[in-house]
Amino acid sequence: MALNRRSFIRYSSLAAVAGVAGTHHVFGSTKIRPTKGNGKGLSLSFVPYELQLNHVFTLANSSRKTTPDVLTRLEIDGVAGYGEASMPPYLGESIESVTRFLSMLDLSRFSDPFQMDDILQYVDSVMPGNTAAKASVDIALHDLVGKLLNQPWYKIWGYNAANTPNTSFTIGIDTPEVVRLKVAEAAPYKILKVKLGMNTDREMIETIRSVTDKPLCVDVNQGWTDRVKALETIHWLKENGVVFVEQPMPKAAIDDMAWLTQHSPLPTIADEALQRLPDVIKAHGVYSGINIKLMKCTGMREAHEMLTLAQSLDMKIMIGCMTETSCAVSAAAQLAPKADWADLDGNLLIANNPYTGMQVVDGKVTLIDQPGIGLNVMKNVF
Numbered sequence: 001m002a003l004n005r006r007s008f009i010r011y012s013s014l015a016a017v018a019g020v021a022g023t024h025h026v027f028g029s030t031k032i033r034p035t036k037g038n039g040k041g042l043s044l045s046f047v048p049y050e051l052q053l054n055h056v057f058t059l060a061n062s063s064r065k066t067t068p069d070v071l072t073r074l075e076i077d078g079v080a081g082y083g084e085a086s087m088p089p090y091l092g093e094s095i096e097s098v099t100r101f102l103s104m105l106d107l108s109r110f111s112d113p114f115q116m117d118d119i120l121q122y123v124d125s126v127m128p129g130n131t132a133a134k135a136s137v138d139i140a141l142h143d144l145v146g147k148l149l150n151q152p153w154y155k156i157w158g159y160n161a162a163n164t165p166n167t168s169f170t171i172g173i174d175t176p177e178v179v180r181l182k183v184a185e186a187a188p189y190k191i192l193k194v195k196l197g198m199n200t201d202r203e204m205i206e207t208i209r210s211v212t213d214k215p216l217c218v219d220v221n222q223g224w225t226d227r228v229k230a231l232e233t234i235h236w237l238k239e240n241g242v243v244f245v246e247q248p249m250p251k252a253a254i255d256d257m258a259w260l261t262q263h264s265p266l267p268t269i270a271d272e273a274l275q276r277l278p279d280v281i282k283a284h285g286v287y288s289g290i291n292i293k294l295m296k297c298t299g300m301r302e303a304h305e306m307l308t309l310a311q312s313l314d315m316k317i318m319i320g321c322m323t324e325t326s327c328a329v330s331a332a333a334q335l336a337p338k339a340d341w342a343d344l345d346g347n348l349l350i351a352n353n354p355y356t357g358m359q360v361v362d363g364k365v366t367l368i369d370q371p372g373i374g375l376n377v378m379k380n381v382f
Contacts, residue, residue, distance in 0.1 A: 042107040042119075044137065045073045047381055048095045051086070051323055052351045055172065055182065067323040070098045070133070071354070073382050074140035076113055081144025082355070082375055083331075085136035086295055086322040086346070090272070093132045101126070101133040113145050120301050131275065131298050138299025139331045139373065146372030152334065153300065154367055159337035164365035167342040168193035168217055170349065173200065176207040183211050190363035191215045191243070193343055197223020201233065205240050217341070219246040222272055227256040231263055238265050244316075244341070246291060247271040258286045267316055277302055280309045289316025289340065294332050295324075307338055321346035330357030331373045336365045354379035 051067040072083040087093045104126055110119050123137050146153050154161055169189035171182045173196070186192055192212070194204055197220040208216065218237060224230040230248050237245065244267040249257050251273035261268045267288035274283050275296045283290055290310050292303050303319075310317055319339040321329050324346040336342050342365050347353050357375045359366045368374030 041076065041109055041111040042113060043075045044102065044105060044107050044140070045075075045382055046099060046102050046136070047071050048099065049084075049325075049354070049381060051325070053323060053349055054351055055178070055349075056174075067350075068095045069325070070095060070102070070136060071325070071327070071381055072102070072136040072140045074107070074113075074137065074144050076111075076144070079144060079147055081140040081142070081147060081372060082327050082377070083136040083138065083140030083143065083299075084325055084327045085132035086324045086328060087132055088295075088322050091132055091295065091322075093130065097130065098133040098136070101130045102136070105137070107137075113141065113148065116141060116145060116301065120299070124298060132295040135294045135297070135299035135328070138301055139294065139328060142300045142331065142334075143372035143375060150371050152367065152369060152371060152374050153331075154334045154337060157304065157334070159334075161337060161367040161369070163337040164333070164367060165336065165339055165342045166190045166363045167344045167360055167365050169345050170219075170343070171195065171204075171208065173198055173204065176203065179204060179207045180211050183208055188360070188363060189214075189345075191217065193246075193345075194218045196220045202236070205237065205242075209240060213241065216240070216242045217244050217246065217343075218242055219271070220248040222247055222250045224248050225250065225253070227253075227260050230260055234260075234264050234266055242266060244269055244288075246318075247273065254286055261287055264288075269316065269318055271320070277306050277309065280306050280313070280315075284313045284315060287315075289318060291318040291320045291343070292332075292335070293320045293322060294328055295322050300331055300334065303332070303335060307335055311338070316340045318343060320344070323349055325350070325353050326355040326357035327373070327375055330355075330368070330375050333358040333365055333367055334373060336367070354381055 049069045049071045051069050053065050056065050068087045070085045074081045085098045123134050168191045169186040170193045192214055194216055196218050234245055246269040269289045269291050270283040270287040271291040274290050292306050294303055297303050317339045318341040319332050319335050320343040321332050326347040329344050329347045333344055355375050
């Protein structure tokens with residue numbers, strides 16, 4: 001069922017008496033569980049799904065070949081929205097913690113999906129933390145409501161799809177031979193994001209510069225601890241075509257980070273130092289901008305609030321992602337028209353994406369004119 005803006009109020013009243021029967025499904029040996037309740041409201045199902053990376057992904061402090069994920073489905077009256085919780089190690093969440101949190105929710109108490117504030121405030125109140133788990137519900141709810149309104153969220157927010165930036169493509173820390181291979185694979189992309197923070201930083205940049213002159217951005221993942229050396233490196237990076245530096249120093253080194261930003265010839269972007277809405281104010285004056293990620297901030301609702309606040313503070317905006325399917329990446333992309341930079345390649349780094357959605361066309365984030373988050377299901381795991 002698809003609704004226009006004028007008819008959604010009528011739908012909301014009808015939904016109060018509509019029943020949705022919850023059923024148990026099986027994915028392999030894992031039960032896909034609906035939310036508990038009497039079946040008269042929203043019905044939430046979820047299933048674990050391990051993301052398989054195309055390459056070993058190495059950061060300043062870790063390496064991995066897979067990322068745990070939980071896919072969600074939120075339904076009412078035969079209309080379904082999709083979400084996900086991706087859990088890189090540093091978030092501190094796991095498949096066990098996410099499924100435990102989702103099992104605690106009783107979304108059947110809500111018969112009107114347009115009461116988004118009430119629903120998401122309830123989800124946020126159930127337990128502290130669990131931001132990826134909360135994001136999985138938030139994304140599914142936005143997808144559902146967008147489908148009921150028959151509009152994509154970038155249009156609901158009044159954004160112009162033509163204003164999206166190019167997305168960067170991530171080059172993880174590796175040997176020079178593998179780095180050159182990754183750069184060749186990234187040929188369709190117009191800006192590369194290079195992971196730094198180890199003793200191979202200059203070698204990484206020099207290796208990439210030996211095969212391409214594309215603009216670069218770098219993500220240090222808190223890997224630098226000496227602000228003077230950090231500043232020297234940033235000057236060198238600028239000479240080598242780098243456009244900004246993400247999270248160069250530990251998030252707790254606030255004074256050093258503020259000093260570095262004040263003296264840096266390149267913008268500095270907060271990532272690990274920024275999670276939810278109150279952190280935007282804390283980052284102001286310490287960083288030049290922020291990297292908004294749905295898995296850290298509980299989803300699209302709070303991400304939109306963070307973007308609006310950061311813009312009012314004249315901070316740079318980056319829309320980022322974790323290793324994710326096209327579900328969460330397409331959700332984040334709805335905000336891309338208001339971003340200075342985008343790092344929305346998480347779905348491009350995995351081999352078992354069950355969805356399609358936001359596209360990268362000639363390096364540019366390209367939104368799909370479809371309701372909700374613009375998602376197509378290629379492999380039904382529910």
